[in-house]
Amino acid sequence: MTTLKRVDVHVEGIVQGVGFRPFVYCLANRLGLAGRVHNDVNGVHIEVEGALAGVEEFLTALERDAPALSEIERVTVVSGEPAGHSGFTIAASDPAGPGRALVSADTATCDGCLRELADPGDRRHRYPFVNCTDCGPRFTIVRGVPYDRPLTTMAGFGMCEDCAREYHDPADRRFHAQPTCCPACGPRLRLRDARGTELCGDPVACAATLLRAGRVVAVKGLGGYHLAVTASDERAVAALRGRKHREEKPFAVMVADLRQARRLCEIDDSAAALLTGRARPVVLLPRRSGAAVAPSVAPGNRSLGIMLPYTALHHLLLAELAEPMVLTSGNVSDEPIAYEDADALTRLGGIADAFLTHDRPIHTRADDSVVRPLAGGVTVLRRARGYAPEPLALRRTVRRPVLACGAELKSTFCLALGRRAFVSQHLGDLENHDTLRAFTDGIEHFCGLFGIRPEVVAYDPHPDYLSTRHALEIAGVDHVAVQHHHAHIASCLADNGDRGPVIGVAFDGLGHGPDGTLWGGEFLRADLTGYERLGHLAQVPMPGGVAAIRQPWRMAAAYLRDEHPGLAVAERNADHWADVLRLAAGGLNSPLTSSAGRLFDAVSALLGIRDRISYEGQAAIELEQRADPAETGVYPAEVTGAGPLVVQSGDLVRAAAADLAAGVDSGVIAGRFHNGLAAVVTRACAAIRQSTGLTAVALSGGVFQNALLLERTAERLRAAGFRVLTHVRVPPNDGGLSLGQAAVAAAQDGA
């Protein structure tokens, strides 16, 4: 007689809506075990019994062979007496109690579904909404928990008999796939003109014809509407720019497959993995010379943002078009992306010539994510579709639930409970009223989805952030102000599961400093509970405040004053150069800043790259793009003072001005500037190591989106014996700030 064993297994993590129960069912059957499995609010609960060896194999395979989309966070096993189950069953969900089961991110169409899409014999042949438990919409269609069809935007589509059979068959790939559907019962694709009138013919084929004719087509995706034009058609791309009021910010390009991608960009193995992964972000990659892409797609950039199709509709459209297409967010200027059908028709009616749309509502807006591969890693520049709302694991348990309200631009919020941090998708600039509403509604939605009621609310002390205003309006909670650059470093610590203390190098545009000046080039001694400012870039005035951000030439003036007569930048801006110097000298609306971003602005304008910008960070981005990566020269810069250290960043600007006057090529100057900044950061860190004994450096802040600066700085720091932390899962820019705020608030709350 074999020994019988019975265990109760509780699995937590992303285990709902990912085919976990059918996987358990099949596994138990294969091993000849009896029992049952069901979803509860905290995950999946399994009772299983049978031969000891079988149960043991079951527990091993449970984690080893778990479905691709699942992410197991914790497995709890309790032994018990066999109950005499006969056979293995899947029981109904148990919706009681607080909903803490995890909603997964939207996922690119899987290979199984792609095969059906291409198979003329399959009933979903060429059906744009094919999906299964391994793929398809999730976060963007969920209205509430538990994650079941009635609480998604698929609720309005009654399943046909065939779909229902698959849905209820534990052995089927579509068992409990909430958004499952087919041409007989599911959403329908339509092509409409700009007035909303339906156009006849095959919508995909007609849309492709319009694109080939140079027209702009709005395409309803997972998280909102996109605007598409043929990527090689300069006239079409330029027309799209004009209508969107987007002057120069690069457009993303969607390609059919890796083969097409390789014709446009240099793609190594890590880039290929990012492109073909289930999140399908836009990947910034070095552009090949002669790539067949219109100049207006990414002016001033050597790289190109590429993504692969992530819905069946994209696959069908690209197959029909047979060449890459620009696929950019469906909005005007900096507005949030349109996602509701009526609103899209109103807002995009003046831009798009036609709408490729359908009747499955989008509940939550989500932009495309943007990443950039890095030597030995990746920088996430925008974390949205495909990543959010999956939780980030925290090193320590959060005592009381925390809401962190983030910054102002590139807004995200973060909810933290237990050992999980839920960072929202990228929302955008809160000054925009639609975005502000997405922010406040999104906080409520997340609180409901994850069963979190915040007791601690963290915010940025900048008095004019709308996120700060919202945070302070929440009553009955403890408020925690987290200094902007401390939050950046804490974000990097939380991102790496490190507790610090570290030397935090926080380089960004700017943030509110407790001394009333604007910080942005900071060397902090920081852990999660606190920080001390041990150094910073030399302060310069920002002549005219925000005007100095919009017009980088003003920063060149602030740095160089009258010391370099005959500079081209002064000549180009002769009309106002003297007045701007007076502004700076008189202090009238010219706040002092130690910002590294403004330092890049000054050099970019000095080199004639950008006097005025049309999107945030443009001058610095184009300076990086201009830099010659082969250049090894290094501009010198002094580090003075002791408490705190002051990095004489003006030395770098003056060295660049001298080289420019001597006729040195701007790419070489830009290279020497990057190297010089990396070198002086390393020296400042070495000086801080001497006084503090700290040997780890965390690099954070929007300036470290600059791959050249990040790589050069990290190399030098490592060569000097430092351990270097960089971002992994959240952006170094303000999109990652909410995670840092949450980590600090939780640490201060005492774990």
Added chain:
Amino acid sequence: LAHGSGGKATQTLVEAVFLEAFRNPLLAPLEDGAILPFDGPLGTGRLAFTTDSYVVSPLFFPGGDIGDLAVNGTVNDLAMCGARPRYLSAGFILEEGFPVEDLRRVVASMAQAAAAAKVEIVTGDTKVVQRGRADGCYITTTGVGLVERPVTLSAGAARPGDAVLVSGPIGAHGAAIMLARGDFEIEAPIASDTAPLHEIVAGLLDAVPGQVRTLRDATRGGLATVLNEVAAASGVAVVLEEAAVPVRPEVTGVCELLGLDPLYVACEGRFVAVVDGGHAERALDALRAHPLGAEAAIVGTVAAEPAALVLLRTGVGGTRVVDVLVGDPLPRIC
């Protein structure tokens, strides 16, 4: 204490310190002035009563000086209560060493402004403080006026469907002051807009009797701050059309140089009227009939949602939140 630019910091200070200590029903609405009903042997009626202190640097600027500013400012606060201004007091705090010629100049322009506004300065006070304890000359004026029409005006009276009007191009006063502070090369013929507003207000009140809900002069903090006060006090949204807000090109130019948003720049002779939506055109005609209102405009509407917010619809179709600034404008871009 933070420097008072008329923003949220000042508002918070006023609410936390003064309102708390002096609490009474006349002060509580924090309007431009208080309305005092009287009922005595000589008759019944309503007095408007207000006070304001003037600290401006420089004291003399294109289009005016601290003297006419002190008269017009208080006259206008009375006008915003719907009153006819009658009597003013004037209190001076002078720094030791302040030139007598300058004082004469200031006083002369006060006399001139008072005559133009048909008010009399009937009482006053002067103190001289040690050098360095004040910046030249500060003036406090208090004013009394008569409310002769059956109006009840309040920042809390705006309702959805109302129209929002401004009496003329905004930002000239603040831009003139800023230019006078620096020694700039930019050539901009900008003079302060300081002017008494009670006559144009009387014309408006008579043209659309009972239809004016709110009057506010857009002084410190500019149009944006005043509209935020209205939105908060009335629990409504104010939706501005960017293209409809009148700003002179030379003011726009100076604001661009200085990095200021004209919506937040002070005026001293412009006001906001919230008027019943059905009477907006008539109200506009009444404003334009007065020389000070030749460039008046309907700039927006009042909506129910989102409560307590001011929104600006921009040229490209976006909607921007126009928040109250806490202190001096600080860049928010990271």
